[in-house]
Amino acid sequence: MYIIQGSSRxxxxxxxxxxxxxxxxQVESVNLRDKKILQIVDGRxxxxxxxxxxxxxxxxVDAMLKHDTLVFATPLYWYGMSGHMxxxxxxxxxxxxxxxxxxxxxxQGKKVYVVIxxxxxxxxxxxxxxxxxxxxCSFMGMSLEGWIIGRGSKPGDVLLDQETIAQxxxxxxxxxxxxx
Numbered sequence: 001m002y003i004i005q006g007s008s009r010x011x012x013x014x015x016x017x018x019x020x021x022x023x024x025x026q027v028e029s030v031n032l033r034d035k036k037i038l039q040i041v042d043g044r045x046x047x048x049x050x051x052x053x054x055x056x057x058x059x060x061v062d063a064m065l066k067h068d069t070l071v072f073a074t075p076l077y078w079y080g081m082s083g084h085m086x087x088x089x090x091x092x093x094x095x096x097x098x099x100x101x102x103x104x105x106x107x108q109g110k111k112v113y114v115v116i117x118x119x120x121x122x123x124x125x126x127x128x129x130x131x132x133x134x135x136x137c138s139f140m141g142m143s144l145e146g147w148i149i150g151r152g153s154k155p156g157d158v159l160l161d162q163e164t165i166a167q168x169x170x171x172x173x174x175x176x177x178x179x180x
Contacts, residue, residue, distance in 0.1 A: 001028070008082060035060060061103070075118065076118025108141030
């Protein structure tokens, strides 16, 4: 399992919820805020195509491609994914044009889970973000297995969302059994 953390705040609500989901489970993860991922320069229609970019994107993609299960964890920022997560996924356009990488082919069949934490109405206002991930998964041939939306604004608030914590513990139990 590979966790892609999109939060800009260390140990914020999204990371706290993800920690409950994965407690006792061996995972590999990346905090996108700690990596240098440059904005995409769209070369899809340029004669020269995409130009090489010197940043951390290739190493993150290489690690991601080694896993069958992906967890995208992001705070709900302005009714969408965090800027860190959006930049990372925007750069997939460049990965798709890299014939040697065979990105789309290698992403097909991966199981995807989405973790979202937002304000008091996140269980409703986060649904368009779930739909965005559904479209991303559909396009890439991945399977969106589930999502969890927690409520929390200040650090630690998500731990008070008993419904979400119960769901997270249930996912953890299921994932722990699958890992045996």
